[in-house]
Amino acid sequence: xxxxxxxxxxxxxxxxxxxxxxxxxxxLKECVKEILDSERTSIHINLKEVEFVNSSGLGSLVSIMxxxxxxxxRLTLSDMADYVREIFDITQxxxxxxxxxxxxxxLSSFQTAxxx
Amino acid sequence: xxTHTFKYPSALSSEDKMFDDLGELLRMNxxxxxxxxxxxxxxxxxxxxxxxxxxxxxxxxxxxINITINNQFITADIIDEGFGDPARMLAxxxxxxxxxxxxxxxxxxxxxxxxxxxxxxxxGGLQCTLLFDRERYINNNKAAAAGSRxxx
Numbered sequence: 001x002x003x004x005x006x007x008x009x010x011x012x013x014x015x016x017x018x019x020x021x022x023x024x025x026x027x028l029k030e031c032v033k034e035i036l037d038s039e040r041t042s043i044h045i046n047l048k049e050v051e052f053v054n055s056s057g058l059g060s061l062v063s064i065m066x067x068x069x070x071x072x073x074r075l076t077l078s079d080m081a082d083y084v085r086e087i088f089d090i091t092q093x094x095x096x097x098x099x100x101x102x103x104x105x106x107l108s109s110f111q112t113a114x115x116x
Numbered sequence: 117x118x119t120h121t122f123k124y125p126s127a128l129s130s131e132d133k134m135f136d137d138l139g140e141l142l143r144m145n146x147x148x149x150x151x152x153x154x155x156x157x158x159x160x161x162x163x164x165x166x167x168x169x170x171x172x173x174x175x176x177x178x179x180x181i182n183i184t185i186n187n188q189f190i191t192a193d194i195i196d197e198g199f200g201d202p203a204r205m206l207a208x209x210x211x212x213x214x215x216x217x218x219x220x221x222x223x224x225x226x227x228x229x230x231x232x233x234x235x236x237x238x239x240g241g242l243q244c245t246l247l248f249d250r251e252r253y254i255n256n257n258k259a260a261a262a263g264s265r266x267x268x
Contacts, residue, residue: 021131021164
């Protein structure tokens with residue numbers, strides 16, 4: 001799995017590609033830990049190029065969400081392929097993640113939240 | 117009918133190899149679309165269980181995958197060399213949405229037509245058997261196509 005990082009204002013955007021499974025989930029957790037350690041706590045993950053996710057990959061996302069909240073931050077997801085979205089729905093994880101159709105919508109929500 | 121056997125050491129690096137082998141097997145047998153996705157998901161869940169919980173990521177212990185393909189069914193046996201209890205496998209899931217583990221069996225049971233756990237007589241380890249009914253996918257595709265014609 002490849003992880004690309006870019007910073008857009010106060011939001012760190014990670015674009016993932018490939019498989020999100022056990023080994024790659026650990027890699028993602030380490031990457032997010034580095035971001036949180038640098039005191040950037042607004043994180044968006046774009047899943048557009050993620051072709052596969054299994055329960056280990058989901059577990060890593062839950063772990064990241066918990067870490068982000070412990071750091072009083074916010075985590076959003078976007079651009080899920082239909083099959084990936086189906087897996088979120090089966091496991092009911094769509095109830096605990098903020099999932100947007102597009103990265104732009106997610107980033108707008110951070111701007112809206114910061115002006116409130 | 118064809119049967120294909122793969123064996124992997126219980127190490128994280130085996131995930132890539134397993135996906136490569138499974139992807140190639142499915143490609144050679146022209147298994148595409150949702151059946152392809154569901155097979156990869158269910159086999160990967162059983163494979164991770166076998167490596168991590170069964171063999172405790174001990175590279176000296178192997179995970180064996182046997183996949184049998186015929187016109188009607190696809191079955192996959194995932195066998196470890198560990199000490200898992202077949203009776204406990206189907207009862208492992210809890211309802212806490214914030215848990216980081218314990219969704220594998222739910223996913224397998226959702227996408228496969230049948231999931232069973234038993235004791236393997238050769239290795240003494242746990243054997244997970246997944247069965248996929250190809251007819252179900254054909255019927256679903258027909259229903260989706262009919263729905264799309266009616267809607268369009």
